[in-house]
Amino acid sequence: MKINKTWQGRVGASSSALRRYGTIALVVLAAISGLNTMWDFVFGRPTDVVTPARIIVNKSAVVSSFAEDYVTTWLTATSSTSKSLKQFVSVNSAELHLPTTPAVVIGSPTVVAVTAEGTAGKDDAAEVYSVVVGINQRPYDAAAPIRAMYRVPVLWSKFGPRATGLPYRVEGPGPGADLAQAYPTPLTPTDPAYKVVSGFITAYLTAAGGVEQYVTSDSMLTGLGGQYLALKDSNGKDLPLVTGVSAAAAVPTQPADGQIAQVLAAVTAVSSQYANVSMTYPLTLRGVGGNWSVAGINRAPLLSTDDDMVPVPANAQQSTN
The missing domain is CATH 3.10.450.540 (Nuclear Transport Factor 2; Chain: A,)
Incomplete structure (x- = not known):
């Protein structure tokens, strides 16, 4: 069936209108969808992870x-x-x-x-x-x-x-590698920082108590309630638990308020089963009123940023793999 020219024009106009309005409708719907997604992201329930x-x-x-x-x-x-x-x-x-x-x-x-x-x-x-x-x-x-x-x-x-x-x-994950600790400056038992560290470790680990004398007010350190004892010398006298202290840098005798020092304490104590226990404590010291106080026990010691890691030989890891 043939369509006259008048109806051909009407059909063509209708098709053009449909395409035009259809395109506009799609753009509007896409915009609404995008706005809805943005609204949900900003104001709606976040994605449940x-x-x-x-x-x-x-x-x-x-x-x-x-x-x-x-x-x-x-x-x-x-x-x-x-x-x-x-x-x-x-x-x-x-x-x-x-x-x-x-x-x-x-x-x-x-x-x-x-x-x-x-x-x-x-x-x-x-x-x-x-x-x-x-x-x-x-x-x-x-x-x-x-x-x-x-x-x-x-x-x-x-x-x-x-x-x-x-x-x-x-096989296991491997024997790992060693990296030098970054505490090159040894302290002597006469250094004020050494004395504070020694007193703190004794108070923290043993029943001696008195942790508050050695820590800052915000340290949150209270002690372990006498879990360890001190070694005895030949005369039965208590030996210091701290056997050495080294620092990341030179530690002044009298610190400025707020001054920080990083130290590492070598400790030998006796467990409740009377077995010797060796430990190392990385500590942060802070100057308070011209004296050093323990501000916290660090989660890990400082490690060198200058030295290369030294891989541990595979035979150092006990294994029969």
Whole structure:
């Protein structure tokens, strides 16, 4: 059917109008959508990142605990206790060739690393985790302990965690490297800063008390309630717990108010089981009224920014990998 010229013009005009108004409508809708997104971002409920993070943390905790128990049971399993492994993994006990007595004596396991390795199963219904468990083990009670690492593959599903195979021995993260501490200036026992540090350590670690005499008002330090004792000399007299103090820079005898000094104290104390315990305390000192006071115990000692790191030889790390 043919359309006359009058209707052709009307149809053409209508199409142009539809395209024009349709384009305007799309632009308006896009703008509204963008404004809505911006409004939600600024004034609306923020994106929930806490719930997914909490779920992941909870799964990792359960998977880690499962792997620790599994490695402990596996290392100490015997031919008479082989069925205990079935709570962790589906294996044929007869094919394990377990010993009649535990193969090793072990300490408490710790989780070294846990990583998510992807999904598995139909419709990705399960998650795969890899857990590295570290444990101190020795062939018999009197032997020196060796740090060993075992990787455990774990399948997480709605039914809970389940190992997908037996643990296997892996290398550790490496022996690491050494870096010099940045306390090049030794102090003498007659230095005021040394005396403050020595008095503080004694008050902080032992039942002597009096921590408040050595700390600033904002230090929040109160002492450990007498967890340690002092060494005794041959006459039964208490020896100082602090055996040496070094500083990051020269420490004046009389500090200005607010002046800061970073020091490292070498400490030897006696535990409640009467065993010697060596420790090092990185401390921040602050000048108050012309005297040094302990402003805080640092979370880590100062390390050199000038020296290179020295890799520790691989054989320095006890291992049978």
